[in-house]
Amino acid sequence: MPDQTPTSIIKARDLHKCYWVGTMPFPALHGINLDIEPGEFTVLAGRSGSGKSTLLNLIGALESADNGSVEVLGENILAMGRDQRTRFRLQNIGFVFQAYNLIRVFSARENVAYVCQLQGKGRKKSMEIADHWLHEVEIGHLGYRRPDQLSGGQQQRVAVARALASEPKIILADEPTANLDSMTGRRLIHLMQDLNRRLGTTFLISSHDPDVKQAAGRLIKLADGQIVDAWDNIPKPPIAPASACPVENLPLTKRLRNYLREARKKALNKRGHKMNEDQH
Amino acid sequence: MTRSTSTLNSIVLTVALRNLLGHLRRTLLTVGAIAVGLAALIFLWGFNEGLHRNMLGNFQNAIIGAVQIHHQGFFQHPELSRAIRNPERIVTGLEKAGVARYSRRLETFGLAVSDTTTQGVMLIGMDPTQEQLVTELAKRIGIGRFLQPGDDYKLILGATTANNLQAKLGDEVIIIGYDRYGAMVAESFTLAGIITSGEMGLDSGMAITSLSTLQEMVDLPEQVTTFVINVEEKRIPSLVDELDHALRGESLEIMPWYSMFPVMKEWIILHNGFLYLFIGVVIFIVLAGELNTMLLSMLERTREFGVLMAIGTSRRQVAMMMLAEAVLIGIIGIASGILLGYVIILVTAEIGIDLSILLGSTSRFYVDPLIYPHLKLDHLGLTIGAILLASILAGIYPAWRASLLQPAEAVRNG
Ligand SMILES: Nc1ncnc2c1ncn2[C@@H]1O[C@H](COP(=O)(O)OP(=O)(O)OP(=O)(O)O)[C@@H](O)[C@H]1O
Ligand SMILES: [Mg+2]
Numbered sequence: 001m002p003d004q005t006p007t008s009i010i011k012a013r014d015l016h017k018c019y020w021v022g023t024m025p026f027p028a029l030h031g032i033n034l035d036i037e038p039g040e041f042t043v044l045a046g047r048s049g050s051g052k053s054t055l056l057n058l059i060g061a062l063e064s065a066d067n068g069s070v071e072v073l074g075e076n077i078l079a080m081g082r083d084q085r086t087r088f089r090l091q092n093i094g095f096v097f098q099a100y101n102l103i104r105v106f107s108a109r110e111n112v113a114y115v116c117q118l119q120g121k122g123r124k125k126s127m128e129i130a131d132h133w134l135h136e137v138e139i140g141h142l143g144y145r146r147p148d149q150l151s152g153g154q155q156q157r158v159a160v161a162r163a164l165a166s167e168p169k170i171i172l173a174d175e176p177t178a179n180l181d182s183m184t185g186r187r188l189i190h191l192m193q194d195l196n197r198r199l200g201t202t203f204l205i206s207s208h209d210p211d212v213k214q215a216a217g218r219l220i221k222l223a224d225g226q227i228v229d230a231w232d233n234i235p236k237p238p239i240a241p242a243s244a245c246p247v248e249n250l251p252l253t254k255r256l257r258n259y260l261r262e263a264r265k266k267a268l269n270k271r272g273h274k275m276n277e278d279q280h
Numbered sequence: 281m282t283r284s285t286s287t288l289n290s291i292v293l294t295v296a297l298r299n300l301l302g303h304l305r306r307t308l309l310t311v312g313a314i315a316v317g318l319a320a321l322i323f324l325w326g327f328n329e330g331l332h333r334n335m336l337g338n339f340q341n342a343i344i345g346a347v348q349i350h351h352q353g354f355f356q357h358p359e360l361s362r363a364i365r366n367p368e369r370i371v372t373g374l375e376k377a378g379v380a381r382y383s384r385r386l387e388t389f390g391l392a393v394s395d396t397t398t399q400g401v402m403l404i405g406m407d408p409t410q411e412q413l414v415t416e417l418a419k420r421i422g423i424g425r426f427l428q429p430g431d432d433y434k435l436i437l438g439a440t441t442a443n444n445l446q447a448k449l450g451d452e453v454i455i456i457g458y459d460r461y462g463a464m465v466a467e468s469f470t471l472a473g474i475i476t477s478g479e480m481g482l483d484s485g486m487a488i489t490s491l492s493t494l495q496e497m498v499d500l501p502e503q504v505t506t507f508v509i510n511v512e513e514k515r516i517p518s519l520v521d522e523l524d525h526a527l528r529g530e531s532l533e534i535m536p537w538y539s540m541f542p543v544m545k546e547w548i549i550l551h552n553g554f555l556y557l558f559i560g561v562v563i564f565i566v567l568a569g570e571l572n573t574m575l576l577s578m579l580e581r582t583r584e585f586g587v588l589m590a591i592g593t594s595r596r597q598v599a600m601m602m603l604a605e606a607v608l609i610g611i612i613g614i615a616s617g618i619l620l621g622y623v624i625i626l627v628t629a630e631i632g633i634d635l636s637i638l639l640g641s642t643s644r645f646y647v648d649p650l651i652y653p654h655l656k657l658d659h660l661g662l663t664i665g666a667i668l669l670a671s672i673l674a675g676i677y678p679a680w681r682a683s684l685l686q687p688a689e690a691v692r693n694g
Contacts (some may be wrong), residue, residue: 090592
């Protein structure tokens with residue numbers, strides 16, 4: 001490909017992903033192309049259901065795509081097996097989720113030290129690292145508290161500290177401010193921005209919070225599973241998204257799958273006619 | 281690699297342990313259930329064993345001993361023509377085998393006759409000194425006294441027989457028997473003691489006199505029909521083997537108590553069988569209770585496991601967290617159960633368990649009203665093993681379920 005950027009730390013090409021609920025397909029992503037440079041502070045914006053979490057999960061090697069490729073740090077993560085992905089995440093990617101990030105029965109520093117211990121560092125060393133990162137996220141004095149003794153914002157800071165403690169190249173944060181009041185959310189974003197500047201860690205954050213978008217070094221707009229230039233300019237995909245969902249991914253016997261494929265083709269044809277009529 | 285592996289194991293263990301401590305009430309309830317179940321089993325094993333030992337002991341030292349030696353076929357057909365040919369060889373054999381507690385007897389059928397009635401009896405000639413080494417018959421004499429060395433034509437009867445004959449202490453009782461030629465002989469005896477054991481087998485059907493008296497009466501001087509041996513239970517099989525070997529060619533039958541009275545042995549096996557059934561029930565309860573706890577623990581931590589997997593915890597580690605939790609519960613439960621059960625055994629073995637409410641104050645079926653529990657290590661080991669296995673099983677299913685979690689889904693749905 002001519003537009004290939006050799007320096008990209010994240011490179012997604014023609015990503016497709018459907019979810020299945022029973023035999024009903026729910027298209028989540030179709031045709032995502034994305035390049036992210038090392039050290040970028042990128043915000044992924046979009047309405048609820050636009051596919052933000054799905055995209056982050058694919059980039060974070062948490063899920064498999066139906067189609068397309070994702071390269072992270074030059075590695076084709078979709079080709080990896082489950083255990084290989086787990087190791088890849090441990091070494092290269094930090095995660096911050098919307099809520100419930102922490103082990104309830106561990107103190108803040110134990111939560112942060114956990115990843116270091118997973119990486120094989122000794123307990124003492126891991127605790128030192130944890131104290132360092134808790135200090136970096138400005139809650140060094142709260143290391144001995146358990147999650148239920150911390151505010152929501154403080155908990156998210158512990159999650160950020162943990163994400164950093166494994167010294168990953170990339171941090172993926174899925175709506176990290178969604179459960180926080182706007183003031184606390186803004187401060188968390190500024191903290192992450194500051195860390196991004198000082199450490200050079202690449203941040204990819206999903207959010208529909210205007211404050212977060214404002215802080216973005218780069219804003220990527222996601223609508224109906226596609227990247228768009230403007231919210232009112234959503235391209236019409238060449239084929240109906242649902243019909244692009246591969247039946248092969250259904251966990252069924254071959255015979256049943258073939259049967260469903262035929263049945264769905266018929267149904268989609270009918271619906272396609274109707275939709276065309278509606279538009280005329 | 282080894283270093284990182286051990287760190288990993290320690291973090292997995294830490295998570296499991298913290299989680300148990302974090303849900304202290306639930307943990308204590310599950311641990312407590314296991315402990316109480318195990319302690320109950322330990323107590324039951326101990327009580328059972330104590331009961332069996334008591335019963336077997338009483339049964340053996342009442343009259344039959346642990347092992348008897350007769351001429352081939354005598355046990356089925358106790359006739360004087362089946363007297364032992366070479367008693368000296370048996371004595372030598374017993375000495376070689378290190379057996380000091382044995383007694384010689386002469387046994388034959390007879391009729392006890394009083395003014396009003398006659399009673400068929402087993403006529404037993406005993407050496408009063410030797411007999412004390414083997415049985416505790418002397419202790420069961422309620423009226424009068426046991427035989428003494430030098431007693432001639434003195435008789436001991438069971439209470440029921442004495443009653444039927446309406447014979448009182450000091451009365452004369454005529455005994456009719458057959459001598460070794462089959463000729464009828466009759467002698468007069470003085471009633472010296474009455475057995476009041478409460479056991480049917482002892483209180484009726486027996487007439488005991490001294491060995492020399494009976495030998496004289498049936499004209500079999502120096503002859504005996506029976507050797508009765510007293511040894512510890514666990515020595516019996518090897519002793520039987522040794523004697524079999526040493527006395528080969530003498531056409532003898534060497535019979536442990538359980539060959540003579542197999543019903544007794546079968547009763548003990550059956551009785552233990554109920555305990556195995558009970559173990560099964562307790563194991564099932566432990567399994568169900570702990571499985572419930574573990575599934576609860578797994579379900580409420582789905583989101584947490586999702587996050588842990590996302591940040592790099594492997595499926596194996598997540599499974600190990602669950603399994604470690606289950607095994608830890610099992611181990612703590614077992615340890616407290618052993619402690620509790622052991623204390624119960626110690627205390628009851630010291631003071632005894634009084635069954636007199638159930639049995640009355642005298643023994644019944646050779647069981648004393650006071651039972652002293654005794655714990656056998658193989659019973660304990662078996663029970664512990666079964667409970668440990670149950671707690672591992674209770675962890676395997678939730679561990680497997682946890683390892684199948686998809687991190688993205690688990691984080692999303694919790
Ligand atoms: N497990 C699932 N089963 C079925 N459909 C799903 C599943 N996960 C996501 N989807 C669907 O895929 C689409 C994209 O979902 P996704 O969670 O990526 O959106 P999102 O932008 O993160 O939304 P939100 O802002 O609400 O988190 C939605 O239509 C959603 O309903
Ligand atoms: Mg989302």
